[in-house]
Amino acid sequence: MVKHLQHPSQQLMLACFPKNGVYHNGPRAVQEDIFVFVAENGSSIIEAGTGVGKTAAEYAILRACQKLGYQHCFLITPNKTILTQIVNEGFEGVKVALGRNEHPCLYYDEPHKADEIPCSMLKNCPHRVDQTTGKTHEEGAIPCPYLQQKFEVMQGGVVVCTMAFYLFTHLFGKDSDGHNALVIDEAHRISDVVRNCLSYEITDFHLEKCIELLQMIEASETETLKKFLFSLKRIAKNKAKKEGVLLDPQEIQRLIAILEEIDVNDLLEKIERAVRERLIDPEKDRETLKHLEVLTRDLRRYIRSFEFSLETDQRKPLNYTCAYYTQEREGKSKIQHRLVVKCYYVAPLIRKILPDFYCAFSATIGKPDNFGFETGIRGPFLSLDSGFPVDHTRVYLPTDTPNLAVNARNKRDLTQVLRKIAKACKRLSEKGHRSLAVTISNAEREKFLMLCMEEEVDAISYGNGLTAKEAAQEFKNGKGDVLVGTAANYSEGVDLPKQIAPVIFFLRPGYPNPKDPGTIFEERRWGGQRWVLWNYRIMNQALQVRGRNIRRQSDLGVTIFISQQFRRVLFASLPEWLEKAYRNSLTLDEVLADAEKLLGG
Numbered sequence: 001m002v003k004h005l006q007h008p009s010q011q012l013m014l015a016c017f018p019k020n021g022v023y024h025n026g027p028r029a030v031q032e033d034i035f036v037f038v039a040e041n042g043s044s045i046i047e048a049g050t051g052v053g054k055t056a057a058e059y060a061i062l063r064a065c066q067k068l069g070y071q072h073c074f075l076i077t078p079n080k081t082i083l084t085q086i087v088n089e090g091f092e093g094v095k096v097a098l099g100r101n102e103h104p105c106l107y108y109d110e111p112h113k114a115d116e117i118p119c120s121m122l123k124n125c126p127h128r129v130d131q132t133t134g135k136t137h138e139e140g141a142i143p144c145p146y147l148q149q150k151f152e153v154m155q156g157g158v159v160v161c162t163m164a165f166y167l168f169t170h171l172f173g174k175d176s177d178g179h180n181a182l183v184i185d186e187a188h189r190i191s192d193v194v195r196n197c198l199s200y201e202i203t204d205f206h207l208e209k210c211i212e213l214l215q216m217i218e219a220s221e222t223e224t225l226k227k228f229l230f231s232l233k234r235i236a237k238n239k240a241k242k243e244g245v246l247l248d249p250q251e252i253q254r255l256i257a258i259l260e261e262i263d264v265n266d267l268l269e270k271i272e273r274a275v276r277e278r279l280i281d282p283e284k285d286r287e288t289l290k291h292l293e294v295l296t297r298d299l300r301r302y303i304r305s306f307e308f309s310l311e312t313d314q315r316k317p318l319n320y321t322c323a324y325y326t327q328e329r330e331g332k333s334k335i336q337h338r339l340v341v342k343c344y345y346v347a348p349l350i351r352k353i354l355p356d357f358y359c360a361f362s363a364t365i366g367k368p369d370n371f372g373f374e375t376g377i378r379g380p381f382l383s384l385d386s387g388f389p390v391d392h393t394r395v396y397l398p399t400d401t402p403n404l405a406v407n408a409r410n411k412r413d414l415t416q417v418l419r420k421i422a423k424a425c426k427r428l429s430e431k432g433h434r435s436l437a438v439t440i441s442n443a444e445r446e447k448f449l450m451l452c453m454e455e456e457v458d459a460i461s462y463g464n465g466l467t468a469k470e471a472a473q474e475f476k477n478g479k480g481d482v483l484v485g486t487a488a489n490y491s492e493g494v495d496l497p498k499q500i501a502p503v504i505f506f507l508r509p510g511y512p513n514p515k516d517p518g519t520i521f522e523e524r525r526w527g528g529q530r531w532v533l534w535n536y537r538i539m540n541q542a543l544q545v546r547g548r549n550i551r552r553q554s555d556l557g558v559t560i561f562i563s564q565q566f567r568r569v570l571f572a573s574l575p576e577w578l579e580k581a582y583r584n585s586l587t588l589d590e591v592l593a594d595a596e597k598l599l600g601g
């Protein structure tokens with residue numbers, strides 16, 4: 001095998017540029033800039049906003065890598081929505097890999113998804129596809145759709161998959177050896193995706209179910225799990241509240257000591273034997289068996305995660321563990337105690353899954369140092385002009401709106417400014433301009449909706465069975481004058497081009513809740529430095545919100561940032577081409593007049 005593969009040349013990437021549909025005229029100048037940069041620098045970080053045409057460039061880079069002999073050429077995205085958009089481009093020779101939750105399991109008569117069943121415990125499943133040979137466990141059986149897809153993907157080529165799929169196959173599986181190339185789409189989101197994928201939750205309810213099942217097969221580990229459950233309950237009851245409380249080192253050490261008593265291989269063997277001998281019924285006990293599968297599979301990971309929650313002489317904690325005392329229902333039963341292990345410092349893990357050659361793309365990289373600190377991805381950096389005319393947009397920060405920081409605002413500031421926004425939406429709608437209003441908390445969203453009602457503004461939002469996505473779609477179809485939602489729902493993923501909502505109001509930056517265990521952990525871990533990290537996230541979010549209504553060259557759209565908290569970070573977060581659109585010396589009334597002039601009406 002060749003020891004080291006070259007990164008692709010400019011000529012090769014140009015030759016691999018797609019030729020279908022809108023791409024038949026070849027790459028645009030800005031796409032060629034990407035190829036020149038990658039050819040000169042190899043692995044790169046590229047800031048490319050909407051309109052650059054990064055998807056076609058991403059594909060050309062990977063196709064070129066494939067031609068150079070890279071075995072697996074992955075294009076990874078944060079979620080299935082973006083993945084589907086890429087697949088719909090119809091590029092030649094692209095394979096798609098979806099997670100277990102997107103495939104049916106064929107083992108059961110009842111319909112179940114492949115992530116709802118204890119697959120690894122069902123060794124005799126006739127549909128199981130051997131990942132080395134591609135053959136089913138039983139000759140002639142219909143191949144398991146998930147494993148069949150995985151087998152095909154692992155044969156090589158250009159593969160589009162989610163970040164989660166890539167993470168699990170590369171961090172925990174030995175599924176992808178050889179020379180690989182990786183392009184990360186929306187790379188600013190990779191840290192959060194990895195954090196979510198690697199965070200665990202252990203509840204009293206599920207532990208009790210597992211204990212019952214182990215008791216039934218007379219496994220000696222039952223007693224150890226009972227001890228663990230007892231400790232979990234005591235910790236959660238003694239100190240935890242609804243918001244969760246960080247565990248102290250002694251408590252973590254106690255939990256580790258208990259779990260270390262379990263011999264995972266031995267336990268797995270006992271469970272598998274019980275399934276073979278039908279002591280455990282895979283049909284009747286499916287759910288509990290699934291929990292047991294997760295528990296045994298994750299035991300080592302729990303222990304390691306707990307260990308990473310402790311500080312050592314060499315390093316600060318990398319994870320944190322918190323306990324919750326809650327009152328939730330799971331079917332007919334109650335969950336009262338919950339232990340959550342949060343994977344926090346993921347930069348080293350992300351670095352570990354980067355192959356020799358990689359390109360990270362995002363519309364919002366910001367400062368490469370901060371991006372590298374958060375994601376672990378470092379390399380030569382290229383920031384591209386979006387090519388959008390700057391005079392089609394404005395970024396406003398009015399002078400007469402309040403500072404909405406909790407310790408800076410007056411009691412009535414929030415209500416007053418929300419009412420002003422509602423009135424502004426009304427004024428704009430009378431001129432034919434619809435708006436998007438983005439809040440941080442749900443309470444702010446609800447208050448704003450109430451004020452809209454009082455001001456007779458036709459507002460639409462989610463709730464009462466309507467999802468955020470559905471509400472946005474109804475708005476796009478013409479319902480309502482203002483779409484209202486939190487940043488968690490509408491800062492990304494909702495595109496409002498063609499003046500669907502040419503005005504965006506963004507209420508305030510979403511600094512973390514000081515009571516949240518994650519915030520407390522970051523304060524302890526980073527001290528004063530935490531502000532660099534928090535401001536970086538705030539800046540990214542501000543840019544994402546701003547981008548909702550400018551998706552094409554011809555779009556006209558403005559964003560009005562309300563809280564004076566933005567004054568510290570907003571201008572610094574803007575890419576160079578957008579700086580000319582920044583207006584920070586107008587009152588809100590003047591802002592509205594200026595926006596109306598730009599938008600017409």
Ligand code: SF4
Pocket residue numbers: 104105106107114117118119120122125126127128129144145146147
């Ligand atoms: S291998 Fe069998 S048990 Fe596992 S998901 Fe596929 S069909 Fe279901």
